[in-house]
Amino acid sequence: MDASKRQFIGISLGGLAALAVAGIASVTYSLFRYYLIPKPDSDSKGKITIPLGDIGAGNAKFFEYNGSAAVVVTKPDGSVVALSAVCPHLGCIVQWEKDRQDFLCPCHAGYFTPDGEVVSGPPPRALEKLPFSIANGTVIIG
Numbered sequence: 001m002d003a004s005k006r007q008f009i010g011i012s013l014g015g016l017a018a019l020a021v022a023g024i025a026s027v028t029y030s031l032f033r034y035y036l037i038p039k040p041d042s043d044s045k046g047k048i049t050i051p052l053g054d055i056g057a058g059n060a061k062f063f064e065y066n067g068s069a070a071v072v073v074t075k076p077d078g079s080v081v082a083l084s085a086v087c088p089h090l091g092c093i094v095q096w097e098k099d100r101q102d103f104l105c106p107c108h109a110g111y112f113t114p115d116g117e118v119v120s121g122p123p124p125r126a127l128e129k130l131p132f133s134i135a136n137g138t139v140i141i142g
């Protein structure tokens with residue numbers, strides 16, 4: 001085998017290893033956010049309650065809703081949105097990008113607005129909106 005073939009194989013294997021590490025890091029980060037973030041309160045009817053003060057303007061808070069990942073966002077204008085955090089493409093969990101004020105699906109680079117509408121990438125539709133109300137400074141989902 002000549003040097004250029006060895007060099008090509010070495011670069012290819014290095015690239016594959018880098019992709020594998022990036023993929024593992026992305027999945028680990030998603031699992032960490034989904035399972036280790038403190039869960040908000042829920043009542044016997046399955047409603048989730050999250051104090052607005054726990055979210056903060058321009059932030060998102062992830063939680064479990066009916067056995068699935070969900071998220072509530074407080075936009076900089078103070079409006080609130082509650083969404084499924086499950087990407088409608090192939091079911092990965094989206095991530096909130098505070099600096100960009102959007103959602104990124106790490107699996108295939110799908111982007112969504114804070115309202116869950118598709119900006120770019122392969123997702124075929126918006127993130128599912130969840131019913132919610134606000135009372136006494138608390139978001140009630142469900």
Ligand code: FES
Nearest residue numbers: 087089090105110
């Ligand atoms: S699973 Fe989200 S973009 Fe593919």
